[in-house]
Amino acid sequence: MNHTGTVREIEESPLLxxxxxxxxxxxxACLAALTMIISFGGRWFGARISLAGNTASTTPxxxxxxxxxxxxxxxxxxxxxxxxDGPSKRADLYLTWPEMQGYNKARRERFDDISQSSGLIFLxxxxxxxxxxxxxxxxxxxxxxxxxxxxxxxxxxxxxHLRADAGYADEVLLTAPRTGAPDYVVRCTLPAMPQMATSxxxxxxIKVGRDLxxxxxxxxxxxxxxxxxxxxxxxxxxxxxxxxxxxGR
Numbered sequence: 001m002n003h004t005g006t007v008r009e010i011e012e013s014p015l016l017x018x019x020x021x022x023x024x025x026x027x028x029a030c031l032a033a034l035t036m037i038i039s040f041g042g043r044w045f046g047a048r049i050s051l052a053g054n055t056a057s058t059t060p061x062x063x064x065x066x067x068x069x070x071x072x073x074x075x076x077x078x079x080x081x082x083x084x085d086g087p088s089k090r091a092d093l094y095l096t097w098p099e100m101q102g103y104n105k106a107r108r109e110r111f112d113d114i115s116q117s118s119g120l121i122f123l124x125x126x127x128x129x130x131x132x133x134x135x136x137x138x139x140x141x142x143x144x145x146x147x148x149x150x151x152x153x154x155x156x157x158x159x160x161h162l163r164a165d166a167g168y169a170d171e172v173l174l175t176a177p178r179t180g181a182p183d184y185v186v187r188c189t190l191p192a193m194p195q196m197a198t199s200x201x202x203x204x205x206i207k208v209g210r211d212l213x214x215x216x217x218x219x220x221x222x223x224x225x226x227x228x229x230x231x232x233x234x235x236x237x238x239x240x241x242x243x244x245x246x247x248g249r
Contacts, residue, residue: 066210
C-alpha cells in the first residue's frame with residue numbers, strides 16, 4: 001500500500017470504535033442506574049432512620065389479648081412486630097399528652113427527641129396476672145410497706161415513703177382520695193430537680209375490660225394532672241374494646 005492510501009485510511013477511520021462506544025454507553029447507563037438507586041435508596045433509608053420504627057398510619061389493628069379483643073390505631077403501637085392482627089401477649093403503646101394520639105408528623109419531635117419524650121405516656125396492655133390493680137393493692141400490700149406517716153403533697157395527694165427492704169429502691173408511693181372509687185395510687189421516683197424528670201418517673205396500673213391490666217408510665221411533671229390522665233387512659237382503652245359490653249368496672 002502506498003503512502004497516499006495509508007493516509008486516506010487513517011483520515012477515514014473513526015476516532016472511536018463501535019465496540020468502544022457500546023462499552024461507554026453501557027458504562028454510562030450503569031452509572032445512571034446506580035445514581036438513581038443511591039438517590040431513591042438514600043431517601044428511603046433516610047425516611048426509615050427518621051421514623052425510627054414509628055408509623056403515621058392510623059389503620060386499625062385488631063389484637064386479641066387473653067379474653068379481650070381491642071382495636072388500636074397502628075400509629076399508637078410502639079413496635080412494628082405488634083402491628084398485625086391476631087392474638088398477642090401484650091400491646092405496647094405511646095400516646096401524646098394531653099392529645100392522647102399516636103405518632104404523627106405534626107408532633108414527631110416528642111417521639112424522635114428524647115429530651116421531649118416527657119410529653120408522652122407509655123402504656124402496656126396485657127392479660128391480668130393479679131386479681132387487684134394498684135389501687136386495690138393499697139390496703140393488703142402497700143400499707144404494710146409504708147414507713148412513717150404520710151406527708152402532704154401537691155394536688156391533693158399524700159406522699160408515703162416505702163421501707164428500704166421493700167424492694168422499691170428510691171420509689172415513693174403517692175395516694176389521693178377519690179369520690180365513689182378506691183384511692184388513687186401511683187409509684188414514682190421523684191427527681192431532685194424538675195429538669196431531671198424523665199418520661200417514666202411514675203407508674204400505675206388499672207384493670208380494664210374482661211381481663212386486662214393497663215400499666216402506664218408518665219413523667220412526674222404531669223402529676224398535677226393525675227386524675228385527668230387516669231380517666232383519659234381508661235376511656236382510651238375502653239373505647240377501643242371490641243367486647244364493649246365488658247368495661248371491667
